[in-house]
Amino acid sequence: xxxxxxxxxLIASSLPLFAAKGLNGVSVRELAAAAGVNLSMISYYFGxxxxxxxxxxxxxxxxxxxxxxxxxxxxDTLRKFELYVRATVTRYRKNPYLLRFYTSELTNPTASFETxxxxxxxxxxxxxxxxxADALSHEDFRADLDPADTVLALAGMINFYFLLEPATxxxxxxxxxxxxxxxxHIMDIFTRGVxx
Amino acid sequence: xxxxxxxxxLIASSLPLFAAKGLNGVSVRELAAAAGVNLSMISYYFGxxxxxxxxxxxxxxxxxxxxxxxxxxxxDTLRKFELYVRATVTRYRKNPYLLRFYTSELTNPTASFETxxxxxxxxxxxxxxxxxADALSHEDFRADLDPADTVLALAGMINFYFLLEPATxxxxxxxxxxxxxxxxHIMDIFTRGVxx
DNA sequence: GTCTATATTGCGATAGAC
DNA sequence: GTCTATCGCAATATAGAC
Numbered sequence: 001x002x003x004x005x006x007x008x009x010l011i012a013s014s015l016p017l018f019a020a021k022g023l024n025g026v027s028v029r030e031l032a033a034a035a036g037v038n039l040s041m042i043s044y045y046f047g048x049x050x051x052x053x054x055x056x057x058x059x060x061x062x063x064x065x066x067x068x069x070x071x072x073x074x075x076d077t078l079r080k081f082e083l084y085v086r087a088t089v090t091r092y093r094k095n096p097y098l099l100r101f102y103t104s105e106l107t108n109p110t111a112s113f114e115t116x117x118x119x120x121x122x123x124x125x126x127x128x129x130x131x132x133a134d135a136l137s138h139e140d141f142r143a144d145l146d147p148a149d150t151v152l153a154l155a156g157m158i159n160f161y162f163l164l165e166p167a168t169x170x171x172x173x174x175x176x177x178x179x180x181x182x183x184x185h186i187m188d189i190f191t192r193g194v195x196x
Numbered sequence: 197x198x199x200x201x202x203x204x205x206l207i208a209s210s211l212p213l214f215a216a217k218g219l220n221g222v223s224v225r226e227l228a229a230a231a232g233v234n235l236s237m238i239s240y241y242f243g244x245x246x247x248x249x250x251x252x253x254x255x256x257x258x259x260x261x262x263x264x265x266x267x268x269x270x271x272d273t274l275r276k277f278e279l280y281v282r283a284t285v286t287r288y289r290k291n292p293y294l295l296r297f298y299t300s301e302l303t304n305p306t307a308s309f310e311t312x313x314x315x316x317x318x319x320x321x322x323x324x325x326x327x328x329a330d331a332l333s334h335e336d337f338r339a340d341l342d343p344a345d346t347v348l349a350l351a352g353m354i355n356f357y358f359l360l361e362p363a364t365x366x367x368x369x370x371x372x373x374x375x376x377x378x379x380x381h382i383m384d385i386f387t388r389g390v391x392x
Numbered sequence: 393g394t395c396t397a398t399a400t401t402g403c404g405a406t407a408g409a410c
Numbered sequence: 411g412t413c414t415a416t417c418g419c420a421a422t423a424t425a426g427a428c
Contacts, residue, residue, distance in 0.1 A: 024220035121363040160352025185345040193389035
């Protein structure tokens with residue numbers, strides 16, 4: 001195995017294992033075997049299992065395009081929110097393990113929560129709050145809405161859809177072919193509501 | 197310690213530990229110490245750590261009132277959805293560990309996922325789908341909405357609000373005093389949307 | 393940089409006394 | 411029903427050869 005392959009192999013093949021079982025659910029032996037690498041390499045390159053986990057997490061978040069820049073560049077206020085929803089769907093499709101790390105860290109936080117996950121989430125929420133303030137100043141939205149409740153509601157609609165998939169796959173069609181329709185429905189409810 | 201106390205103590209004091217760290221994040225020694233009980237009692241009463249975990253989970257879900265009956269008994273279609281949102285808030289306030297088990301199992305499923313969590317989630321989603329069909333037949337809702345997208349959107353708004361709390365506590369006021377306002381805002385967006 | 397071999401610790405579980 | 415003591419194993423990590 002040539003130089004550096006070891007490190008990259010470990011990160012790549014640890015990703016699905018950490019995502020599926022969590023930090024404490026996998027052993028270094030399992031991780032090394034999946035990478036086809038000697039288990040001592042984990043300590044050598046990452047200083048231990050937690051170091052590898054942090055590297056996998058850092059890697060996941062580095063891949064992500066800057067959602068906030070994308071949203072901020074858009075001028076039409078309502079389209080900012082649509083852009084957020086659409087970009088979130090694209091992210092989760094391109095990166096099927098990302099949401100698992102988010103929710104796993106939210107529920108059973110490790111040391112990486114404060115350093116990686118929490119700042120990332122706060123950043124997105126703040127971007128949405130800014131977009132909301134923007135929308136209010138342009139008088140696009142009703143003035144009686146609470147900013148936080150509103151943006152968390154939108155974020156919840158799209159994120160929860162993906163989170164529930166393992167439980168509702170037999171009840172609801174979660175296939176990527178329906179993504180465009182999903183985005184349309186969510187934006188429709190967000191803007192106009194469900195009533196006639 | 198009198199008869200039966202051991203068992204109850206273990207379930208009660210394991211609840212926050214399992215919720216915070218997950219099944220693999222706690223040891224039997226830690227669980228026994230928290231309950232003030234000998235560690236051999238875990239095997240004696242529950243057949244092992246996983247048995248105790250399953251008992252804690254079963255206990256959590258047994259406490260819950262029947263959400264589906266509550267919703268089905270309501271006649272006004274829109275109020276069914278409001279009842280769901282309100283009952284969900286009440287649940288999570290009364291039972292601060294419940295959502296953690298839901299999301300932990302969705303993200304890093306154990307053996308309990310298929311037996312306990314998945315049926316519980318499917319049951320709630322099905323109840324909401326029935327309520328949606330009801331609303332359509334009464335011509336309360338617009339006919340161009342997708343049932344699944346719509347009910348998952350509503351469920352996402354309220355559930356995600358609680359899920360994000362550990363990350364957004366400094367950005368958003370999550371105090372119970374605002375619960376009533378939160379429910380009002382969510383139902384407002386769900387029914388009328390955000391536009392003027 | 394990668395291996396083998398091993399040190400060390402902590403784990404879950406239980407046998408057996410009371 | 412509860413305890414002590416311990417078994418057997420798997421965990422992470424590393425020393426040292428190559």
